[in-house]
Amino acid sequence: MLYRDAPTVEVSTLIEGATVDQVWDLVTDITLPTRAAGELESTEWVGDPGVAVGARFRGTNTAEHLGTWVGECEITEVDPGRRWVWQVGPAAGGDPWATWAFEVEPSSKGTIVRQWARLGPGPSRLSEFIQANPAKESRLITHRLTDWRNAMQANLDLIRTTLT
Numbered sequence: 001m002l003y004r005d006a007p008t009v010e011v012s013t014l015i016e017g018a019t020v021d022q023v024w025d026l027v028t029d030i031t032l033p034t035r036a037a038g039e040l041e042s043t044e045w046v047g048d049p050g051v052a053v054g055a056r057f058r059g060t061n062t063a064e065h066l067g068t069w070v071g072e073c074e075i076t077e078v079d080p081g082r083r084w085v086w087q088v089g090p091a092a093g094g095d096p097w098a099t100w101a102f103e104v105e106p107s108s109k110g111t112i113v114r115q116w117a118r119l120g121p122g123p124s125r126l127s128e129f130i131q132a133n134p135a136k137e138s139r140l141i142t143h144r145l146t147d148w149r150n151a152m153q154a155n156l157d158l159i160r161t162t163l164t
Contacts, residue, residue: 009145010116011152018163023111027102036158038151039063066125095122115152
């Protein structure tokens with residue numbers, strides 16, 4: 001697995017008895033992940049709040065081997081009630097460090113919620129570690145994606161707990 005290939009991780013679950021609107025309200029709350037297990041500690045809107053293309057927010061993260069950093073995020077896609085996507089990374093038009101998304105869809109039993117994230121392709125703290133340790137690239141990426149998967153699962157578990 002190589003960083004340049006922009007590896008992706010995804011989790012999904014059915015929230016039984018929940019409506020799309022109920023789930024959408026939660027997944028569009030940028031503070032949701034700060035209330036679940038994971039590295040995101042705080043978020044704040046930069047400019048006008050709200051999930052809309054071009055809207056920006058900032059997230060402060062702490063991870064054991066990467067330290068603490070602030071990611072500037074920009075929302076790049078919104079399909080209301082269905083999907084929103086944001087990129088983390090340079091504000092100067094460079095490639096993002098990562099791309100994240102939430103997606104929701106109706107089900108006969110409730111609502112399916114999905115969260116996914118893609119590494120890169122822009123330079124990041126992880127890519128710096130990889131450059132310093134190229135023989136460990138696959139292992140570093142696997143570890144990072146496992147951390148992300150665990151945090152995303154915690155987000156979906158929090159949504160389920162909140163709505164059931």
